[in-house]
Amino acid sequence: MGLLSQGSPLDWEESRKYADHIRKHGIIQFLNIYNKVKERQKDVLKWGDEVEYMLVELDDKDEKVRLVLNGEHVLDTLQEKGEKINPNHPTLWRPEYGSYMIEGTPGQPYGGNMSEFNTVESNMRKRRQEASSVLNPNETLCTITAFPRLGCPGFTQPEFRPNPHKNGNSRSLFFPDEAINRHPRFGTLTRNICRRRGEKVVINVPIFRDERTAAPFVETFPEDDGEAARAVLPDHIYMDAMGFGMGNCCLQVTFQACSINEARYLYDQLAVFCPIVMALSAASPFYRGYVSDIDCRWGVISASVDDRTQEERGLKPLKNSKYRIFKSRYDSIDSYLSCCGEKYNDIDLTIDEEIYKQLLSAGIDKLLAQHIAHLFIRDPLIVFEEKIHLDDENESDHFENIQSTNWQTMRFKPPPPNSEIGWRVEFRPMEVQLTDFENAAYVVFVVLLTRVFLSYKLDFLIPLSKVDENMKMAQKRNAVKEGMFYFRKDIFKGCSQVLDGAASAQNGLESDGGNEEYTLMSIDTIINGKEGVFQGLIPILNWYLENMEVDVDTRCTILNYLKLIKKRASGELMTMAKWMREFVAKHPEYKQDSVITDKINYDLLKKCDRIAKGEEQCPELFGNPVNRVE
Known part of the structure; x- marks a missing residue:
């Protein structure tokens, strides 16, 4: 969830007074960091995953499911039993936005040894067992992306009513403040996003039109003071709080590169894969008790933290705001960072010109300078009174204040001050999956892609505007x-080695309006290949594995993971x-009206x-039982 400073958070009116101070010192x-580590080379390639979990109560008597607002206690217990008594404990636990959420990571990053792929699933399973062991008998740990009845009456345990009045953090009609983590960062973020925006956030998700869905589908809200009525769209599910986005769960992977240039290359190449992997991992079709017409959370979470004013959104002429800003601060990236990506930067980039010139004059190259100057058009959303005046040589909280609240598909992460940690990139678009097997499969797939990128210097870059179109499609x-x-x-052009069949795979291509570099493909073609169109990522990964020294157990594990990805892409297995x-749709209580009742949920x-506990098989999701890592 980014920077978790401790202290006394300022309200928005006070915070905004320090915005220029924080940008300047950020x-x-x-x-200071860049100049110390810009020449740093030969860092070991390391990586790690982050899995977010929901705490759920299964009420067998009333046949209801509720989110348990006990994350803080669970987190404290896990840390007391783990990292606080053993710094080498195999798992780490961190808070997340919802008071019903926790985040788990491996205790130590994974390295470059192929055999480590054989430990990812077992570590995820250990996390699930650890956290489950401290829950009450009727509670469970759940890895679903979006709770289907989030925001419906009585969705929390204990139950709290929303506070739509001016003294609430989110002023939501549906989402109680008690469902927000009690760390001061989260409530303050929620409140300041609305204050900066000048109104509540607005999330409208298209309803899935079933046989008996109301037409038009229009909701009214008894406690509405008029703001919801102005914001809601016909045939859409309306939501009004940060919790509807940040209260969802995801799966992320962070990589440490051996140098800044390698990190920039990985950042660019992986950015192209964000929409592809997001569609492959699609796991969130339900919102606020309704069936929606989307499969992924990305647009929901983007709208849930959109702090732009009406002027910044282009709804009014610029007067009090400085910039027209085209995206929420949670969105896809707006510029590539590597020299290869420069010619594909075709998105209008709003930047802080003064910061851009300052960075250039300090020796930062144009691509990195415009990236940072673009991030720094944003205001800091949360300022702690104790963290205003810092030692800029040895601290980075002001930089991270802006950096960590630009929640983009990829994040480029400089090393912390005076640290052995290297340049990193974070891959952020994946939806969390139901089981440890699936989550491990998606993580290993993405990590293997980076190995292939680096080994063969492959080039997947296309115009960034096309990546944005892919994000909408995904x-x-x-x-x-x-x-x-x-x-x-042609992903092999200019790379150090050419894989067998690469050249022949490019024959017979239909161009996109005469374009020679890219075309429209299905995910099946991208992942599995199609003769005469594209070789396919799975065949390339298989070729890579055949040329690596991999022990039998690890190879078997990896192939099982790739089989899942392959069959999800082809449609043989469902997302x-x-x-x-x-x-x-098949539930006896479902009335073809797009409504998810308590019983269905x-x-x-x-x-x-x-299924997550292995007590029931699900061939539609996994196929036949696979050899799981023990």
Whole structure:
């Protein structure tokens, strides 16, 4: 969740007074870090995953499922039993936005040894067992992206009513402040986003139109003071709080590169894969008790933290705001960082010109300077009174204040001051999966891609505007089967080695409006290949594995993971989103009206729990039982 400073948070009116101070010193801190480590080479390639979990109560008597607002106690207990008594404990636990959420990571990063792929799933399983062991008997740990009835009456345990009045943090009609983590960062973020924006956040998700869905689908809200009525769109599910986005769960991977240039290369190449992997991992079709017409959370979370004023959104002429800003601060990246990516930077980039010139004059190259100057058009959303005046040589809180609240598909992360940690990139678009097997499969798939990128110097870059179009496509219902995505035809051009069949795979291509570099492909073609169109990522990864020294157990584990990715891409296996949709559609209580009742939700989450614990097989999601890592 980013920077977690301790202290006394200022309200928005006080915080905004320090915005220029924080930007000024944030840039100084960045330059100090950069100048110390810009020549740093030969850092070991390390990586680690982050899994976010929900704490859930299964009420068998009333047949209801509720989110348990006990994350802080669970987190304290896990840390007391783990890292606080053993710095080498195999798991680490951190807070997340929801008071019903926790985040787990491996205790130490993984390295470059291929055999470490064989430990990812077992570590994830250890995290699940650890956290589950401190829960009450009727509670369980759940890895679902979006709780289907989040924001419905009585969705929390204990139950709290929302506070839509002016003294609430989110002033939501649906989401109580008690469901927000009690760390001062989270409530202050929630409140200051609304204060800066000048109104509550607005989230409108298209409703899935079933046979008996109301037409038009229009909701009214008794406690509305008029703000919701102005914001809601017909045939859309309306939500009004940061919790509807940041209260979802995801799966992320962070990589340490051996140098800044390698980190920039990985950042760019992985950015192209963000929409592809997001569609492959689609797992969130339900919002506020309704069936939606999208399969991924990305647009929801983007809107949930959109602090732009009406002027910044282009709804009014610029008067009090400095910039027209085209995206939320939670969105896709706006510029590539490597020299290879420069010619594909075709998105209008709003930057702070003064900061840009300052960075250039300090010796920062144009691409990195514009990236930082773009991040720094944003205001700091949370300022701690004790953290205003810092030692810029040895601290980076002001830089991280801005950096960590630009929640983009990829994050480029300089080393912390005076640290052995190197240059890192974070891959952020994946939806969390139901089981440890699936989550491990997606993580290993992405990590293997980076190994192949680096080994063969592959080039997947396309114009960034096309990546943005892919992001929109990836969120649509059943995009993994029905969507077409812009993708590069020749990924081997200029690389150090050419894989067998690479040249022949480029024959017979249809161009996109005469373009020679990229065309529209299905995810099946991108992942599995299609003769005469594209070789496919899985065949490339298999070729890579055949040329690596990999022990039998690890090879078997990796191949099982790749088999899952392959079959999800082809449609032979369902995404989590499709499986959940079919479960609801077939439920005896479902009335084809797009409504998810308490009973439907209970039965769905009960089944999810059994599958996650290995008590029930789910061939639609996994195929035949696989050899899991023990």
